[in-house]
Amino acid sequence: MPVHNADIAALFEEIADRLEIQGANPFRIRAYRNAARTLGELPQPARTLMEKGEDLTRLPGIGDDLAEKIREIVSNGRCSLLDRLRRDLPPAVTELLQIPGLGPKRVKALYHDLEVQTVEQLYRAARDGRIRALPGFGEKTELNILQAVEAHASQTRRFKLAVAAQYADALAAFLQAVPGVGQVTLAGSFRRMRETVGDLDILVTAATGSPVMQRFTAYDEVAEVLSAGSTRASVVLKSGLQVDLRVVSQTSYGAALCYFTGSKAHNIAIRRIAQKLGLKVNEYGVFRGDERIAGEDETSVYQSVGLPWIPPELREDRGEIEAARDGRLPSLVEFADLRGDLHAHTKATDGHDSLREMALAAKALGLEYLAITEHSRHLTVAHGLDPLRLARQCDEIDRLNPELDGITLLKGIEVDILEDGSLDLPDDVLGRLDLVVGAVHSQFHLSRAKQTGRILRAMDHPHFTLLAHPSGRLIDRREPCDVDMLRIIRHAKDRGCFLELNAHPERLDLLDSHCQMAKEEGVLVSINSDAHSSFDFANLKYGVGQARRGWLEKDDVLNTRPLAALRRLLKRTM
DNA sequence: GCCGTTTTCGGCCCGACTGTTTTCAGTCG
CATH class of the missing domain: 1.10.150.110 (DNA polymerase beta, N-terminal domain-like)
Structure with missing residues (x-):
């Protein structure tokens, strides 16, 4: 073992x-x-x-x-x-x-x-x-x-980011309406866009005498008050989610935001640097002796220890401080950089909306292309497409595209990678498509050697473009498959294909550490929604968060390319 | 037990809240 x-x-x-x-x-x-x-x-x-x-x-x-x-x-x-x-x-x-x-x-x-x-x-x-x-x-x-x-x-242990967001948004709006309250900011692992959060950390600036603490502990979703002081309180919501509130003055806002955003390891590393400079960093500011020298905003805190501002998603003490010191901080990809989405379903299989509805929803989000990638026939539970039905959908896309303004549908498939590494549809069928997304949907417990070999063989297929949800994990429900991700990434590099970062809140797969690996090996990552309805495109923001946690920049992400450039990349030489 | 252009030994992040205490230990983030 x-x-x-x-x-x-x-x-x-x-x-x-x-x-x-x-x-x-x-x-x-x-x-x-x-x-x-x-x-x-x-x-x-x-x-x-x-x-x-x-x-x-x-x-x-x-x-x-x-x-x-x-x-x-x-x-x-x-x-x-x-x-x-x-x-x-x-x-x-x-x-x-x-x-x-x-x-x-x-x-x-x-x-x-x-x-x-x-x-x-x-x-x-x-x-x-x-x-x-x-x-x-x-x-x-x-x-x-x-x-x-x-x-x-x-007790349920941790909450998926998208679930926590529902509680966070409602509570933030509630606090914002309390008299005397200035800024309300979600901090903690939520701000760092971790895939799950253990609790919510909320930072509030408030005038003295504001009833924000009393209102917070009396919020009608509160099941239990764990502690309540003058500047800090902790409650458990009826959902089981713990929420910590911290009230600070405007002059301490930046220092408090640093402190409350964490991570703990990042904070310790920053304080250690400060200590060597003869400074003390706490949630009220940066101090030389009794004199406060910084703290009103985050930039001033980092500046005081000789560093540029570091994006929250990087604050894990995983090399970001050294990178900041050496001027090597990445310029992280942003939601607005996305030009398209390369993984979506319609009601032809297990989605809920039509081609046109999906196209319009994607366009409304500012995207200029959307790949339709239904499941293939092997995935019978999803009513996967056989060659005939896929051909019909391709015809329908060809008819629809001229009618669409400002967005282009691409013809694709999310084809099952079978246990022996072969693909679930014949070559000539796949060859007609703009892209082929390959996915493992069965046999998750193969040995590392077999599972890795299966994926490498699938990538050898001439039309293979993109590996969907590469680890196969479902947060809290299914562990990642045991695969040699470095070999897979290097094989993708050799074969000219790409890896997906699936933005579904239950997947968020690639993992952040593997995003970094892909970046280092020069393999582009595609941030995809895997949308099954027109509402699901909103999940792309979680994918972007995960990509940022994986240090990805705009140029590291496949679907930041305009359509023409994307098409060139998809037509790789065999 | 780790670590070092101030150290191979002597440091190691910092503060709030609670409860049991009469000045502070324990826990947490």
């Missing part, structure tokens, strides 16, 4: 949890968490790096000791330090750390004084009133634990 980076990261997180409960050196604990994060974000398996003989200590936060532990875990799936730590504390204890309000100190006390090892035992101890007797605990804490355990059981 191969060891994935996520497995190593999980072991390091568990080591950190256990060390924390033991009361170990906090910086040693942080080292394990940093290493877990590095591994979680590594686009290549650590195993592969080792096989290539690359030096693991060149990775951020990995020194000699942790490199050795990675080697140990990769080669035998275990870590002797963790084995020792597991003997000291029973297995489920780290799970207690997942309960909000319980940190290492309390977990340690609960285990040592009450022999609480599991969430179930914790619940009984709280219910029986045994927790309030412990030193440092009281009745209120006990009640909070009881409620936290109950909430924990019914």
